[in-house]
Every structure is written in C-alpha cells, then in structure tokens.
Amino acid sequence: xxxxxxxxxxxxxxxxxxxxxxxxxxxxxxxxxxxxxxxxxxxxxxxxxxxxxxxxxxxxxxxxxxxxxxxxxxxxxxxxxxxxxxxxxxxxxxxxxxxxxxxxxxxxxxxxxxxxxxxxxxxxxx
Amino acid sequence: xxxxxxxxxxxxxxxxxxxxxxxxxxxxxxxxxxxxxxxxxxxxxxxxxxxxxxxxxxxxxxxxxxxxxxxxxxxxxxxxxxxxxxxxxxxxxxxxxxxxxxxxxxxxxxxxxxxxxxxxxxxxxxxxxxxxxxxxxxxxxxxxxxxxx
Amino acid sequence: xxxxxxxxxxxxxxxxxxxxxxxxxxxxxxxxxxxxxxxxxxxxxxxxxxxxxxxxxxxxxxxxxxxxxxxxxxxxxxxxxxxxxxxxxxxxxxxxxxxxxxxxxxxxxxxxxxxxxxxxxxxxxxxxxxxxxxxxxxxxxxxxxxxxxxxxxxxxxxxxxxxxxxxxxxxxxxxxxxxxxxxxxxxxxxxxxxxxxxxxxxxxxxxxxxxxxxxxxxxxxxxxxxxxxxxxxxxxxxxxxxxxxxxxxxxxxxxxxxxxxxxxxxxxxxxxxxxxxxxxxxxxxxxxxxxxxxxxxxxxxxxxxxxxxxxxxxxxxxxxxxxxxxxxxxxxxxxxxxxxxxxxxxxxxxxxxxxxxx
Amino acid sequence: xxxxxxxxxxxxxxxxxxxxxxxxxxxxxxxxxxxxxxxxxxxxxxxxxxxxxxxxxxxxxxxxxxxxxxxxxxxxxxxxxxxxxxxxxxxxxxxxxxxxxxxxxxxxxxxxxxxxxxxxxxxxxxxxx
Numbered sequence: 224x225x226x227x228x229x230x231x232x233x234x235x236x237x238x239x240x241x242x243x244x245x246x247x248x249x250x251x252x253x254x255x256x257x258x259x260x261x262x263x264x265x266x267x268x269x270x271x272x273x274x275x276x277x278x279x280x281x282x283x284x285x286x287x288x289x290x291x292x293x294x295x296x297x298x299x300x301x302x303x304x305x306x307x308x309x310x311x312x313x314x315x316x317x318x319x320x321x322x323x324x325x326x327x328x329x330x331x332x333x334x335x336x337x338x339x340x341x342x343x344x345x346x347x348x349x
Numbered sequence: 350x351x352x353x354x355x356x357x358x359x360x361x362x363x364x365x366x367x368x369x370x371x372x373x374x375x376x377x378x379x380x381x382x383x384x385x386x387x388x389x390x391x392x393x394x395x396x397x398x399x400x401x402x403x404x405x406x407x408x409x410x411x412x413x414x415x416x417x418x419x420x421x422x423x424x425x426x427x428x429x430x431x432x433x434x435x436x437x438x439x440x441x442x443x444x445x446x447x448x449x450x451x452x453x454x455x456x457x458x459x460x461x462x463x464x465x466x467x468x469x470x471x472x473x474x475x476x477x478x479x480x481x482x483x484x485x486x487x488x489x490x491x492x493x494x495x496x497x498x
Numbered sequence: 499x500x501x502x503x504x505x506x507x508x509x510x511x512x513x514x515x516x517x518x519x520x521x522x523x524x525x526x527x528x529x530x531x532x533x534x535x536x537x538x539x540x541x542x543x544x545x546x547x548x549x550x551x552x553x554x555x556x557x558x559x560x561x562x563x564x565x566x567x568x569x570x571x572x573x574x575x576x577x578x579x580x581x582x583x584x585x586x587x588x589x590x591x592x593x594x595x596x597x598x599x600x601x602x603x604x605x606x607x608x609x610x611x612x613x614x615x616x617x618x619x620x621x622x623x624x625x626x627x628x629x630x631x632x633x634x635x636x637x638x639x640x641x642x643x644x645x646x647x648x649x650x651x652x653x654x655x656x657x658x659x660x661x662x663x664x665x666x667x668x669x670x671x672x673x674x675x676x677x678x679x680x681x682x683x684x685x686x687x688x689x690x691x692x693x694x695x696x697x698x699x700x701x702x703x704x705x706x707x708x709x710x711x712x713x714x715x716x717x718x719x720x721x722x723x724x725x726x727x728x729x730x731x732x733x734x735x736x737x738x739x740x741x742x743x744x745x746x747x748x749x750x751x752x753x754x755x756x757x758x759x760x761x762x763x764x765x766x767x768x769x770x771x772x773x774x775x776x777x778x779x780x781x782x783x784x785x786x787x788x789x790x791x792x793x794x795x796x797x798x799x800x801x802x803x804x805x806x807x808x809x810x811x812x813x814x815x816x817x818x819x820x821x822x823x824x825x826x827x828x829x830x831x832x833x834x835x836x837x838x839x840x841x842x843x844x845x846x847x848x849x850x851x852x853x854x855x856x
Numbered sequence: 857x858x859x860x861x862x863x864x865x866x867x868x869x870x871x872x873x874x875x876x877x878x879x880x881x882x883x884x885x886x887x888x889x890x891x892x893x894x895x896x897x898x899x900x901x902x903x904x905x906x907x908x909x910x911x912x913x914x915x916x917x918x919x920x921x922x923x924x925x926x927x928x929x930x931x932x933x934x935x936x937x938x939x940x941x942x943x944x945x946x947x948x949x950x951x952x953x954x955x956x957x958x959x960x961x962x963x964x965x966x967x968x969x970x971x972x973x974x975x976x977x978x979x980x981x982x983x984x985x
Contacts (some may be wrong), residue, residue: 377563387626
C-alpha cells in the first residue's frame with residue numbers, strides 16, 4: 224500500500240482507535256484477509272481530509288477481536304460482516320446480529336475461510 | 350352471475366396487474382422495469398398497472414438471483430398471488446444466476462423456487478424486451494385462464 | 499405508550515430494492531431503527547477465487563447496475579496501480595466522460611425516486627423521461643443501456659469518434675435544458691420543501707463521526723469528495739465539490755441536483771480537452787501486493803481493497819460501497835421522525851442495497 | 857423568492873408536455889432502430905471456428921462449452937451476460953454479437969453448434985497450448 228500500515232495488537236488497538244477519533248479521523252472501513260489456516264489480518268482504514276491511514280491487526284481465527292463499535296459506531300456493520308464471512312468473533316459489538324447479518328441461521332461455515340480449521344468455533348457443522 | 354364472471358375473466362387478461370420483486374439483482378434489471386413504467390416506454394398503455402400488493406397481482410416480474418434469505422420472501426409472494434398467475438423471470442441472474450451463479454450465497458435462477466413461465470434473457474434486458482416478455486406472458490395467461498374456467 | 503414494531507420492507511412499493519428495517523415506534527414517532535440485510539447478498543467478492551483478475555472486471559461491474567462503470571473503473575485503477583501500468587491520457591479522459599454520464603443518469607434516477615417517495619408522481623415521471631436521453635448515450639457509446647463495460651485493465655475498450663462526441667454534447671444540452679426547468683420545482687417548490695426541509699437532520703460532526711460519504715456528507719457541510727484527489731483525469735479538470743449546510747433531506751436533494759449540472763459541465767470540459775492517442779496499453783504480468791483504490795461514485799466514496807499474490811486469481815477483493823457507509827448515519831437520522839417521513843429519509847441517502855450487500 | 861410560498865411550479869412542465877409531441881416510444885407498433893454497436897445475442901460462425909476454447913476460458917460467467925474432440929460449440933444464452941469478452945478475444949473473429957437481444961422464451965434452450973475440426977493449427981492455437 225502507498226500509505227504506511229501501522230501494526231497493532233489487540234491490547235493497543237483500543238488506545239490507537241481512541242487517538243484516531245480524537246484527531247478527527249473518519250472511519251472508512253475494515254478489511255479482513257485470511258493469511259493461513261490459523262490467522263487472519265484485520266485492516267482498519269481511516270481517512271482525514273482524503274489522507275488514508277491504516278492499522279493492521281493480526282489475530283488467530285479462534286480468538287475474539289476487540290470491537291471498535293463503541294468508539295466508532297459505524298464499525299458495527301462491517302464487524303458483523305466479518306463475523307459472518309470469517310467466523311471471527313468481536314467482543315462488545317454495539318448491535319450484534321450473531322452471524323445472521325447476511326447468512327441464515329442454519330449456515331454454520333464461514334464462507335470466506337478457504338482453509339478451515341477444526342477448532343474454529345462454528346466450523347464443525349460443515 | 351355468469352356474465353360477471355366472464356367480464357372479470359376478460360378484464361384480467363386485458364388489463365393484468367403487475368407485481369415487481371427484486372430478488373437479488375444488481376439494480377440493472379430493476380431500473381429497466383421501472384423505466385418501462387415511466388413515460389418513454391409506458392407499459393401502462395397496455396392496461397398494466399404496477400401494484401405493491403401481491404394479492405392484487407396477476408403477473409410477477411422477478412429480477413435477480415435467488416439466495417437463501419430471499420427465497421422465503423419470493424415463495425411467500427408467489428403463494429399470495431391469486432391463480433392463475435404468470436411468473437416472468439428477467440435478466441441472466443433471474444434465469445440461471447448469470448455471472449453470480451457460482452457465488453456461495455446464490456441458489457440459482459428463480460425457477461429453482463417457483464415455476465417460471467417466461468424467461469427474458471439479457472443483462473439487463475432492454476425495456477423493449479421486458480414488454481415482449483410481458484406480452485408473451487399474457488398469451489400464456491389467457492391460455493391458463495381458459496384451462497381453469 | 500406501548501411500543502410497536504413495524505417491519506418496513508423487504509418488498510415495499512417505495513423501494514425498488516429489498517431493504518428491511520425494523521422500526522420501533524411510539525405512537526407515530528420512530529424511536530429506533532434496526533436494519534436487516536442479506537436479501538441481496540450474493541458473496542461476489544468470493545468469486546475472485548475462481549475467476550481471474552480480468553474476468554473480475556465484469557463481475558465488479560455487476561455489483562451495482564446504476565453506477566456499473568464506476569465500479570469497473572475503481573477496480574481497474576487499483577489493479578493498474580498494483581502492476582505499475584500507466585494508462586494513456588485519452589483513456590483517462592474517456593473514463594471520466596463515462597463516469598460523469600453515469601452520474602447524471604444516477605442522479606436523475608434518484609431525483610425521480612425521491613419525488614416518488616413524497617408522492618410527487620409527475621416529477622418522478624419527468625425525471626425519468628429526461629433520464630432516457632442519458633441512457634441512449636450509454637447505449638450508443640458502450641453498447642448497453644446499463645453495463646457499458648468499457649473499462650479494461652490498461653485503458654478502455656471503446657473510443658469516441660468526433661461525431662459521437664458532438665452528438666453527446668448536443669444530447670447533454672437538451673438534458674441540461676430540461677433539468678433546468680425542474681430547478682424551480684425541486685429546489686423551491688412548496689410541496690418539496692414541506693416534505694424535506696428539516697427532516698432527517700445529520701449535523702456536520704455526526705456525519706464525520708458516523709463515516710458518511712458522498713452527497714450525504716456534503717449535504718452536511720463537509721466539502722469532501724474523492725474527485726479532489728485528481729484520479730483519472732479529474733486533476734486536469736476544474737472541479738469543486740458542491741456543498742449544502744443544513745444536513746437535512748432538502749440539502750442532500752440540493753447537492754445531488756446541483757451535481758447533475760456539474761457532471762454535465764465535466765463531460766463538456768473532458769470532451770473539449772480530450773487528447774489524441776492510444777486508448778489502452780498491453781498488460782503483462784500478474785498483480786502482486788495490496789492496495790486501496792478509491793473513486794467517487796454518485797452515492798459517495800467507493801473503496802476497493804485488492805490483495806494480489808502474483809497469481810491470476812486475487813487473494814482478496816474487498817468492496818466498501820457508499821451505501822454501506824451511509825447506513826449508520828441513516829440510523830441516527832431516523833429516531834424522532836414520523837412514520838410517514840421514513841421513506842423520504844431512507845431515500846435521501848440514495849440507498850443502493852445491491853451495492854451494500856454485494 | 858425563497859420566503860413566499862411558491863406552488864404550481866410543475867404546471868409549466870406539465871403544460872409543455874401536454875402540448876408537445878409524446879415522448880412514448882410505441883414499441884410493438886414502431887420498433888426503434890438500435891444503435892450500431894449494441895452488444896446483443898451471441899453467435900458463432902461455426903465454419904471458421906477452430907475450437908481453441910479461448911472464449912470458454914475468458915467468459916466471466918462460464919456460459920460457453922467447447923468440445924475440441926467432437927468439434928462442438930455450445931452457449932447457454934440464459935447464463936450469458938452479453939459482455940462481449942469472448943468476441944474480443946476470439947482469435948479467428950468467428951464470434952459476433954447481433955444488435956438485437958434474444959427474444960423472450962417459454963422454455964430454456966441452449967445454442968448448440970457442430971463444426972468440423974480444421975487440419976492445420978493456427979499460430980494462436982499453438983501459443984495457447
């Protein structure tokens with residue numbers, strides 16, 4: 224990416240996000256990318272006066288990520304989307320659809336996970 | 350009583366009411382259906398009226414792919430329509446799933462859920478083709494009407 | 499007062515698309531709104547696994563039928579940047595021309611639907627009548643009324659001959675004349691004002707905080723538009739964003755209406771500055787690396803995140819569409835308004851559900 | 857201007873429409889000529905086809921099936937999205953699109969064509985292999 228990508232951990236994420244909000248950044252979106260069978264990348268994109276800023280959070284699939292929707296309410300939709308598509312859980316979602324934003328209740332598998340791991344929550348049903 | 354019945358039967362063929370449902374289309378076919386209702390194509394000159402209530406409708410125009418969530422809505426709408434009814438599937442997505450048919454949340458065309466009477470190909474079909482499709486549907490409607498009464 | 503929950507949609511006469519809202523009402527006043535999505539979800543980002551990066555152009559184009567060419571443009575720009583392809587100048591101008599023609603078409607479509615939402619049927623018909631001229635331009639230049647499919651990686655497929663550009667200009671003159679006749683109606687008419695002024699207010703701070711984009715953001719007084727970045731040929735064209743201050747449904751209507759003029763002016767300028775030369779370059783290699791590509795759609799900022807791994811299939815393609823970003827602002831606009839105003843407010847963000855859910 | 861109540865602004869437009877020519881295209885009675893380069897129904901000049909499978913590979917919706925051994929070319933017009941990618945990539949230029957769309961049908965059907973296998977292989981074909 225043209226812009227610098229800052230790596231964050233689940234512990235430092237909260238502070239960084241609060242800082243962004245204080246500096247007047249607009250939340251653009253989050254992207255989730257599957258890296259290998261265990262880990263995913265979650266990218267946070269922010270924008271201020273057309274300048275982009277990115278954060279990268281690398282977490283294991285079976286671990287819950289901290290939700291940023293209490294800070295940026297706009298994130299609730301995309302976090303629900305990631306929950307649907309990658310099976311990653313978010314702690315403290317403002318509105319939690321519980322994996323039914325796009326998919327029906329009976330769908331157990333996370334469709335975007337090409338490499339499924341047996342211990343991922345919800346993937347046993349496949 | 351018989352004269353009234355014949356009258357209603359003839360009117361339904363002459364002036365069918367249309368219900369449009371967007372299943373999962375990209376809006377391309379949708380706006381073409383709407384364009385049909387607006388002055389330049391003006392499908393209302395054939396006595397066709399767009400209604401919002403399935404119980405008033407004779408013709409169901411369906412656009413777009415069927416997915417796991419909207420198949421229930423589609424089935425529900427088709428069930429509420431009075432018999433006989435005509436289902437017209439529009440666009441590549443409505444016919445078979447088109448370019449999206451291999452996507453994970455797509456079941457396929459409309460005919461996987463409800464029986465389809467007329468297929469209108471195109472991505473999206475031109476308003477002229479939609480008019481053609483409706484007219485083809487009407488011929489079939491008249492035939493069905495003849496069978497039931 | 500007992501609370502009532504009214505389901506709004508998915509099959510609703512006002513929307514052409516299946517949007518579902520659960521409205522919690524107290525009497526006639528909306529207290530809370532929760533959206534339910536998924537009726538149009540296809541999962542097309544996942545198709546990047548089985549289709550190569552050239553085929554994905556056609557699929558990206560079909561994310562949304564109203565702004566199809568802009569989706570393809572955004573995707574192509576992203577891939578071009580990843581692969582280091584320099585697009586010929588003529589292709590850049592042609593992309594602007596098609597994108598702005600699409601914007602005229604989309605805004606006219608929206609103005610019509612918006613009029614329909616508050617029951618102004620004749621205005622709806624009039625807008626759509628004008629729009630047909632723009633659709634004809636699409637059909638004559640691209641070969642299809644909706645999916646013009648002109649963008650390819652490395653440029654555009656089709657060229658505009660001089661007599662075609664002259665015809666486009668004359669048609670756009672007619673469109674502008676006819677739109678001008680509607681100015682009094684859409685901006686000053688009593689009926690329109692009565693239904694839109696002061697409804698669904700989104701303040702400047704709220705808009706920024708909730709991540710609003712496009713006319714919804716500019717209607718709240720923030721002059722932000724991705725076209726200011728100067729992608730494609732926008733850097734060579736004179737462009738300033740249209741802004742309205744009040745943040746209500748009327749302001750958003752005003753922004754879109756004035757943008758219609760602006761888009762026509764941009765097409766004119768782009769045609770007058772159209773440089774000669776090639777329209778595409780040959781593409782070699784495979785995309786590798788990750789990139790964020792942004793363009794301005796009629797509805798706002800469109801963002802593509804593309805990750806390539808040096809193979810012909812992309813690793814990840816993520817599409818963030820403008821309506822997806824505009825739903826949280828919508829939820830903050832709805833509480834406190836009357837049930838009868840819900841369609842007007844919902845339409846004022848120009849919802850495109852097929853974009854949102856992909 | 858903005859203060860007073862301004863009503864009936866639509867009336868001049870309505871009157872103009874009333875006295876001017878109707879905008880409606882009377883479709884089934886009068887058919888408008890289509891524009892020259894409209895991407896319509898897909899066809900194959902089967903005599904020129906070399907069954908190289910380029911179209912089948914390039915198609916974004918995978919609607920074309922080519923059998924190289926049997927020399928058959930098959931296209932599902934109900935899956936085709938009329939994008940024109942196959943036409944652009946055809947090495948023999950034997951694929952073409954009509955200006956008209958396919959007519960609505962009551963039954964699903966496929967376009968099936970059978971040709972003959974050419975003896976000599978073209979350069980493009982060799983490159984593909």
